[in-house]
Amino acid sequence: MSLDRTLFEQYWHLACHRRELAGDGDFIKFDGVSGEIVLFNDNGEIVAFDNTCPHRGARIYTDAHGNRPATCGYHGWTYKNGTIIVPEKERFKSCDIGRARFNTFQVEWCGDFVFFAIKPRTGLYEQLGKTAEILENISFNVDRRLDLNRYEYECYWPLAVENALEPYHIAAVHMETLATLQLGDGENVFDGVNSIWYAPLGNARLGNQLARLRKLFNIDYQYEGYMSIYLFPFTMISSTYGYSYSLQNFFPAPQGASRTRFTSRLYASNTLNENAARVLDSFFESTVRMNRQVFDEDHEVCKLLPKESWSIHALRFPSDAEVKIDHFRQSCRAVGETSLTALHQIQTSIDEAASLCASGAAD
Ligand code: FES
Ligand SMILES: [Fe+2]
Numbered sequence: 001m002s003l004d005r006t007l008f009e010q011y012w013h014l015a016c017h018r019r020e021l022a023g024d025g026d027f028i029k030f031d032g033v034s035g036e037i038v039l040f041n042d043n044g045e046i047v048a049f050d051n052t053c054p055h056r057g058a059r060i061y062t063d064a065h066g067n068r069p070a071t072c073g074y075h076g077w078t079y080k081n082g083t084i085i086v087p088e089k090e091r092f093k094s095c096d097i098g099r100a101r102f103n104t105f106q107v108e109w110c111g112d113f114v115f116f117a118i119k120p121r122t123g124l125y126e127q128l129g130k131t132a133e134i135l136e137n138i139s140f141n142v143d144r145r146l147d148l149n150r151y152e153y154e155c156y157w158p159l160a161v162e163n164a165l166e167p168y169h170i171a172a173v174h175m176e177t178l179a180t181l182q183l184g185d186g187e188n189v190f191d192g193v194n195s196i197w198y199a200p201l202g203n204a205r206l207g208n209q210l211a212r213l214r215k216l217f218n219i220d221y222q223y224e225g226y227m228s229i230y231l232f233p234f235t236m237i238s239s240t241y242g243y244s245y246s247l248q249n250f251f252p253a254p255q256g257a258s259r260t261r262f263t264s265r266l267y268a269s270n271t272l273n274e275n276a277a278r279v280l281d282s283f284f285e286s287t288v289r290m291n292r293q294v295f296d297e298d299h300e301v302c303k304l305l306p307k308e309s310w311s312i313h314a315l316r317f318p319s320d321a322e323v324k325i326d327h328f329r330q331s332c333r334a335v336g337e338t339s340l341t342a343l344h345q346i347q348t349s350i351d352e353a354a355s356l357c358a359s360g361a362a363d
C-alpha cells in the first residue's frame with residue numbers, strides 16, 4: 001500500500017467540531033486518497049461513511065457541507081436511525097435485503113472535536129498522546145464556525161504539510177500578513193508524531209491590542225502568542241491568542257496525484273455575551289480575510305514545488321526553523337517501516353502455514 005493510503009486509512013483524522021454537525025441531517029464531506037468520506041448527524045449520532053449508496057453505488061451527498069437527510073437521489077434509499085429505509089422493499093424478494101449496509105467508518109471524540117478512521121492502527125487517544133488534553137481544551141472554547149474554505153492545492157500533500165510546519169518562509173511569502181506579527185523563534189514541543197510550536201509576538205503594539213480584547217471573550221484556555229499544532233499526518237490547528245482557531249486538513253488526492261485536498265475552517269472562540277460578539281464582528285471578519293490570504297500565499301508558493309522535490313529522507317540543508325520537517329519525515333519513515341514489518345510478519349506466517357501443510361501432506 002502507498003504511504004498516502006496507509007496514512008489515510010490507518011490514522012485518525014480530525015474532521016470537525018461538534019457545533020458544525022449540531023442538527024439532525026447536518027453533514028460535512030471530505031475527499032481523500034481512498035475516496036469520499038461524509039460525516040453526518042443521524043438523529044444525534046455522528047456517522048461517518050463512504051458517501052456511496054449500497055444499492056447501485058450513487059453518491060449520496062454532492063455538496064461540501066449543509067443539511068439534508070442521507071437519502072440517495074436515485075431510488076430513495078435512506079440511512080436513518082442506524083438502519084436503511086428501502087422504498088418498495090417487497091420488490092427485493094430474490095435477495096437478502098436485510099444485509100444491505102452503508103459502508104461506515106469509526107468515529108471518536110476528543111472533547112468536542114470529532115475524528116474518523118477507516119482501519120486505525122491504534123486508539124485515538126494513543127495516537128494523540130499528550131496533545132489530546134490541549135485539543136479538548138481548545139474544543140470546549142470554540143463557539144462556532146466562521147468560515148469554511150476549500151480548494152485543491154496544486155502540489156503533493158507532504159509539501160503542503162511541510163510548508164505549514166516551518167516558519168522560515170514567513171518573511172518571504174507572508175510579508176503583508178503573518179510577518180506583521182513579527183513572531184519570535186519560540187519553542188517546539190514534540191509529542192510522538194505530533195508537535196506544537198509556541199511563538200511569542202514580536203510586534204508589541206499588536207500584542208497590546210490583542211491582549212485588550214481578552215475581556216470580550218469567555219475562554220478558559222489561551223496561549224498569549226501564536227500557536228501552531230500539528231496532528232500527524234494531515235492536520236494543523238493554529239491560533240493567535242486563542243480568540244479564533246484555524247483548522248486545516250491537507251488530504252492526499254487519489255492516485256498519488258500531485259494535488260492536495262485542502263479544507264480550512266475558522267472557528268470563533270466563546271465570547272462574553274451577544275454585545276461582545278457584535279463588537280468583535282469586524283475583528284472576526286478581518287481574521288477570516290487574513291487567513292484566506294495566508295493560505296492563498298502558501299498555495300502560490302507550494303505550486304512551485306514539483307512532486308519530486310519531496311523525499312522521505314532528512315533535509316540536506318536544514319535551518320533551525322525547519323526542525324519539524326525532519327520530525328515529520330522521520331514519522332513517515334517509521335510508518336513505512338511498520339508497514340514493511342507487518343508485511344514481513346504476514347509473509348512469515350504464510351510461509352509457516354505453507355510448510356506445515358506441506359509436512360502434513362508428507363505425513
Ligand atoms: S443507487 Fe441509491 S437507491 Fe439506488
Ligand atoms: Fe505559510
